[in-house]
Amino acid sequence: MGSLSTAASSGARLTLELWHPNCWTLEVTMGAPGGLLAHTVYNATDGRVKGHFTVYGSSIDEIESLIEETRASPLTESVVVMQRRTGYTDPGSLLGYATRELFVEYDPVNTISDALASRGFIQDGPVRVSDGIEHWSVFVSDTDRERLHERLDKVAETQDAEITVTKITTRTNASTSEPVRLSLLSPRQREVFELACEHGYYSWPRxxxxxxxxxxxxxxxTTLLEHLRKSEAKLLGPAIERMSTRG
Incomplete structure (x- = not known):
């Protein structure tokens, strides 16, 4: 794990347009006037995917319709509309939309985030989902464009996905290339979390x-699990805290 600091000193950010089968976010937004923002999605130790989403639309009716479609989807297991937290900056106020926050649980077999993470592509900001397409911003500690495309081709092949790279930006400064969400972790938590991603701990199956x-x-x-659970709690942020208070 001594190579971690070197890997963090360079890397690339990619913007992707992505489609993959059996995905509830793609199905409920197809043809819908609104959309979703996926803030954080991860595989929990109970075997389910837990995600914090914002559903947005130009009217309350549009977002209520999307929420009902999400609840009715056979691909979701649990959908909870969360209360707004004090001091929270509503992304809808920035986008000009009405919004609601959702906490959604579903089967990991229908996700692509683990496939991306297992190839080193770490989510770097909310994933926007609209009209049946996911728009990803990801960070990877590699700047060779040919290798990056080969790795994405492997993800597309294994997931039966369609992936289009719309932008690649390479950086060499650790302070500017580091993913925002990973910066929440302590150095040791990040080291253990990245080791877990590298060795397929968050893949399905592991x-x-x-x-x-x-x-x-x-x-x-015991120490490993403590690092991973603290990392997951920080990456999921306030969403998991609110859910834990609901019992």
């Missing part, structure tokens, strides 16, 4: 056991 990952990190299994 490519490494907790014990094997702890051995690679040189720490106990």
């Amino acid at each position: 490519e490494v056991t907790t014990r094997e990952l702890a051995e690679k990190a040189g720490i106990s299994k």
Whole structure:
């Protein structure tokens, strides 16, 4: 893990347009006037995907319709409309839309975020979903464009996805290339989290056991899980905190 600081010193940001089958966000937004912002999505230890989303539209009726479509989708397991938190800057006020925040749980077999993460592409900002297309901003610690396209081709092949790169920006300064969400983690939490991504811990099915990952990190299994859970809580942010208070 000594190469972490070197990897963080250079990298690339990519903007992607993406479609993949059996995705509830794509299905509910297809032809809909509104859309979704996926803030944070991750595989939890209970085997389900947990995600914090903002649903937006030009009217209350539009967003209520999207929420009902989300609840009715056979691809979602749980949909909770969250209360606005004090001091929260509503993304809708910036976009000029009415909004609601959602906490959604669903099956990881129908996600593509793990496939991207397992190839080193880390979500770097909210994913916008509109008219059946996902718009991703991702960070990767590689600047070779040929290798980047090869890695994305592998994701597309394994997920039966369609991926279009609309922009690539390379950076060499760690302070400007570091993903905003990863900057929330302590150096040790980030090191363990990136090791987990590298070895497929967040893939489905997992490519490494907790014990094997702890051995690679040189720490106990208990310490490893503590680092990962704290990292996941920071990455998911206020959404998971509000859900925990709901029991």
